Amino acid sequence: MAQSNNQVESAAALSDADIERADAILREFADDYVNDPMAINSTFGIRLGQQWWTVSVARRETPSARGRLTDHTFGPHEVSLTRGRPERPTWGFRIASLDVLERIASGEINAGTAAMQSFGSDRVGVETGDMRGFESTAGDEAEMYLALSHFFTKGKPEVTRFGAANALVTHGAPTTALHMMKGFRILFFSLPPDGEVNSDPRLEVGQMPNLFVITSGTGVMHSDDGPIRLEAGMSVFVAQFVKHQFVNDGDEPLEGVLVLYGDNSDFAFGTSYPAYLEDLNSWNREYEFRKPQPEEETSQ
Template sequence: MRMTSMMLAGLAALAVPGGAMAQDNNQVEQQAVVSEADRARAETLLRELASEHVSDPMAIDATFGIKLGQHWWTVTVERKETPSARGRLTDHSFGPHGVALRAGKPATPTWYFEIASLAVLEKIASGEVNAGTAAMQSFGSDRVGVETRDMDGFKSTSGDEGDMYLVLSHFFTKGVPEVTRFGRDNALKTHGAQATALHMMKGFRVMHFTIGASEVVNEDARLEFGQVPNLFIVTSGKGTLHSNDGPMRMEKGMSIFIAPFVKHKIVNDGDEPLEGVLVLYGDNSDFAFGTSYPSYLQDLNEFHRTYPFGTPKPKAE
């Protein structure tokens, strides 16, 4: 299972409690052996997250594993949705869901999250960094704060990855509504910029980016092109985008849509950070071989022509 993107984070700082977040290093040290005290602390944090997820409107049916060092936990979520008596979606209610956390490996092979260290889990549980940011990687060789893996005997599909994105975004985040802090003090250095994952799902991955003065994004030629569209929404600063049509200015108040396989290298040649929101459409791992993103959209539109949106699919007990 892979999570790849144009702007993805290295989390070496996560291994150091209280360390600066913005480090340009995508190799996080793994805590291979976890003490009994650390295991107990980790379980406390995971139980807090599980108890919060009981009332999360974005919970979905799922069974997955969590691994820290040599220790495993299994999480099972059974979503509950009660339909409106009037048939109006605004009257639906969600939860309390059935959310169970038990020590030990999942009995049936499935996908799981491997957390690099207790320090990483502490930062996620406190809201200092979210799990989506901690899981992002640029290349398969990157070792990040939260790895997404398949157990032996299980091979995840694109649909399983879709479930994983939703769980990653919502199981590890507390509160309703859910809050993610972003900015240069909360971001993680990657590809010459600093980025924070705001929300992760299969179709849309949303990030905040901040590029400091004289910094260059995608200077590595391997990162200049992507398999999925990128939408940059610039909220402050100025810079230069080097693309197929040559250099062009980026500045506050612009949105720039970059289609698949279109070059995009960004240079901040101003005096202040170039910042904004980045939306990545789709998941690179789906379009690396064969299928193009426009072909996928046409197939998706065919599905929507027959999907009965007017028929509620409640999950009441």
């Protein structure tokens, strides 16, 4: 059964056996990350109790001599996991307990689900944040989201199980994080009969657009335009600062996929989502997709 994700207590102390077990789990993740096509250059910390680990990643991509993306190879990357705090302050993850890490390693929940918060004050299984003396940029947060989704998972492709046994409650609904990136986050939700989403007035509007794709069940969304009937086979795009409160008034779970666009930290200090898109579009106009190929570099 889904649990509230804002009541997770941090581990008070770890035994030597706990530390060794955590080290073994993290080394399995690091060894798998060596061949992960989504790995990117980064250095970050992982903290469990008072124990720190440092992860450093140097991405390896071999381009095709013919200039064809289908011929590119990704990895093996250089991935190191060392015990101890990162030498230079950076961003990282704080894992609440060995039990949380074990559940992530088993696939019962994933790190993205364990990190979900309704409010910044929520105590969650995986906290993300900056070390003292470091202030993340938007680029650092983008690296963090990728590591959250891909460092703590294994395999090619990576499998995420969703449903009541793999969910935590956020905004009032049992939810599973399917994939996290800076620009968008994809989640699965399952709202039980009589359940409500965003019943707290502080949550009924947000800084980010939301796309709800209803796959099963029925319900009502209370919006700026009044009530909207929800049913399988429809989607609802909710722009920033538009009211969206859900109620399941049916006999079956109201289920679907939610896409969150952007990140709250992008819009907390005056930038709106449309302004963010305009800045992103300006960058895209200057971006060159075609990169130098090996034979071009040799001929220069």
